[in-house]
Amino acid sequence: MKVIEISNLNKIYNESEIQVQAVNNVTINFEEGEFTAIVGPSGSGKTTLLNMIGGLDEATSGEIKIAGHLMSSLKGAALTDFRLHNIGFVFQAYNLIPVLTAKENTEFVMRLQGKPAKECDARTTELLKAVGLGERMNARPAKLSGGQQQRVAVARALASKPKFVLADEPTANLDSKSTETLLDIMEKLNREENITFIFSTHDARVVKKARRIITLEDGKVLSDVFKNNRA
Numbered sequence: 267m268k269v270i271e272i273s274n275l276n277k278i279y280n281e282s283e284i285q286v287q288a289v290n291n292v293t294i295n296f297e298e299g300e301f302t303a304i305v306g307p308s309g310s311g312k313t314t315l316l317n318m319i320g321g322l323d324e325a326t327s328g329e330i331k332i333a334g335h336l337m338s339s340l341k342g343a344a345l346t347d348f349r350l351h352n353i354g355f356v357f358q359a360y361n362l363i364p365v366l367t368a369k370e371n372t373e374f375v376m377r378l379q380g381k382p383a384k385e386c387d388a389r390t391t392e393l394l395k396a397v398g399l400g401e402r403m404n405a406r407p408a409k410l411s412g413g414q415q416q417r418v419a420v421a422r423a424l425a426s427k428p429k430f431v432l433a434d435e436p437t438a439n440l441d442s443k444s445t446e447t448l449l450d451i452m453e454k455l456n457r458e459e460n461i462t463f464i465f466s467t468h469d470a471r472v473v474k475k476a477r478r479i480i481t482l483e484d485g486k487v488l489s490d491v492f493k494n495n496r497a
């Protein structure tokens with residue numbers, strides 16, 4: 267089943283006199299259960315594309331449908347609500363809340379969804395242990411390293427069991443052991459809970475794990491390759 271349908275998508279930034287076409291006529295579909303990497307050099311449009319899929323930025327033209335919903339028709343509270351129940355974000359722009367502990371940050375979206383405290387507690391404890399932060403659950407972000415904060419962000423994105431997770435360079439600040447751990451968690455959730463993962467990356471180790479690799483260049487899809495390595 268197609269979960270995300272993108273057709274003829276364009277994004278043009280108008281900064282003063284200079285126009286930048288960050289996304290150029292992109293047409294791609296994503297099926298439920300995919301584990302897909304978006305790669306390409308810096309400035310190729312990865313972040314812009316993910317932002318538009320997640321409804322964090324509006325397209326200049328073209329269409330994005332998620333589970334049959336046209337993103338451009340969702341505004342304000344309806345858009346927020348849709349994101350809350352469907353999408354997990356691991357984005358630079360979605361930083362951790364400084365006054366909350368790692369556990370509270372992880373629970374945040376589940377709380378917004380109105381999940382019972384006991385369920386929040388069990389799920390977030392399990393996830394934080396899984397990302398190697400079982401001993402740091404009560405630490406605030408300022409007391410955690412960049413890599414540890416990134417792992418909390420991943421745990422938070424996964425806590426609410428979203429239909430799909432969008433991750434913008436999720437392993438960018440991680441050492442190789444943490445990268446390995448994080449990929450294992452993502453693959454497990456993909457396999458066991460059928461959560462669709464779409465992540466941008468520069469990291470060859472992450473690319474290797476992907477089952478589909480979409481390469482962008484100057485905002486265009488340069489190649490779209492399916493592999494046969496379902497873990």
Ligand code: ADP
Nearest residue numbers: 279281286288307308309310311312313314315
């Ligand atoms: P990537 O994530 O692959 O590095 P981006 O999506 O961040 O690429 O950027 C794609 C292009 O759009 C780049 O040329 C970048 O400079 C430009 N760009 C991104 N965001 C903005 C913005 N808010 N305003 C103007 N130009 C932008």
Ligand code: MG
Nearest residue numbers: 312313314434
């Ligand atoms: Mg980027």
